[in-house]
Amino acid sequence: MSLKVFITGGTTGIGLALAKKFLAEGAIVAVTGRSQEKYNAIRDKRIIFYQSDVAKSDQMKVCVEHFIKHQGGLDIIIANAGIGYSEKSAIPNFAESKRIFEVNVFGVMNTIEPALEYFHQKGSGHVVCISSIAGFNGLPGTSAYAASKSAVSKLFESYAIDFKQSNIDVTCIHPGFVDTPLTQRNKHPMPFIVSATRAGDKFYSAIMKKKSYYAYPRFFSGLVRFLSFLPRSLYISMMRSKFLNYSVK
Numbered sequence: 001m002s003l004k005v006f007i008t009g010g011t012t013g014i015g016l017a018l019a020k021k022f023l024a025e026g027a028i029v030a031v032t033g034r035s036q037e038k039y040n041a042i043r044d045k046r047i048i049f050y051q052s053d054v055a056k057s058d059q060m061k062v063c064v065e066h067f068i069k070h071q072g073g074l075d076i077i078i079a080n081a082g083i084g085y086s087e088k089s090a091i092p093n094f095a096e097s098k099r100i101f102e103v104n105v106f107g108v109m110n111t112i113e114p115a116l117e118y119f120h121q122k123g124s125g126h127v128v129c130i131s132s133i134a135g136f137n138g139l140p141g142t143s144a145y146a147a148s149k150s151a152v153s154k155l156f157e158s159y160a161i162d163f164k165q166s167n168i169d170v171t172c173i174h175p176g177f178v179d180t181p182l183t184q185r186n187k188h189p190m191p192f193i194v195s196a197t198r199a200g201d202k203f204y205s206a207i208m209k210k211k212s213y214y215a216y217p218r219f220f221s222g223l224v225r226f227l228s229f230l231p232r233s234l235y236i237s238m239m240r241s242k243f244l245n246y247s248v249k
């Protein structure tokens with residue numbers, strides 16, 4: 001029987017790469033996004049589309065329940081949709097910061113809530129989120145993005161403990177830099193950047209192995225992880241240096 005997979009924000013980037021990989025492996029796949037145009041640009045129309053905003057819980061409930069009803073179930077839900085700042089600034093843009101939390105944190109909860117209701121009834125399921133290595137530390141110029149990813153990583157760490165007794169698998173993925181529309185506007189260096197296809201293949205494999213925690217690329221994520229073990233005052237002094245601080249005024 002085909003796996004039934006629902007991915008938020010799957011019209012470009014990592015979500016689309018995952019959608020294509022699951023499809024190639026025989027799964028039934030739906031993606032979401034706000035823009036119909038982005039979906040229209042996808043050639044493979046076997047990918048089902050729901051136009052919706054993850055920040056709106058009522059919209060997420062409707063489309064997840066529609067998918068379950070019309071595809072006869074759901075096996076994996078992937079909370080992938082996420083946004084960053086339009087510009088990395090040392091002066092926080094609070095309107096953007098609040099929207100980042102709405103999408104990257106509450107959007108994840110809005111996505112998995114209707115799926116979990118179904119998984120509890122079914123007695124099994126798999127919830128996945130795409131966090132980021134940006135959540136390992138506070139980062140210059142991208143405060144709410146780093147904090148939002150830190151929040152979802154910790155949410156999923158708790159879920160991995162809590163959901164075990166309900167037979168629901170939990171996977172939290174921490175990508176480094178991936179070449180997508182999100183990063184194509186970055187002006188700073190992006191060490192160890194990988195293509196979306198490569199990232200999609202690696203994340204697919206981590207999901208199928210039901211890893212609760214996965215970070216990739218391994219060396220770069222390990223390095224960033226190491227920074228999170230440093231005394232915070234040392235880390236802050238290091239990151240204030242011109243070499244590492246790429247936020248603009």
Ligand SMILES: NC(=O)c1ccc[n+]([C@@H]2O[C@H](COP(=O)([O-])OP(=O)(O)OC[C@H]3O[C@@H](n4cnc5c(N)ncnc54)[C@H](OP(=O)(O)O)[C@@H]3O)[C@@H](O)[C@H]2O)c1
Binds near residue numbers: 014
């Ligand atoms: N690229 C990287 O280097 C990188 C690294 C670490 C983590 N990540 C994370 O990976 C995830 C995917 O990023 P990406 O690089 O693939 O970005 P992307 O190419 O910009 O794709 C984002 C996708 O999310 C959708 N989306 C954005 N806001 C949405 C909303 N409110 N409701 C529903 N869909 C929404 C977009 O479609 P619409 O605009 O049409 O809604 C698009 O399909 C994000 O959570 C990001 O934080 C990315």
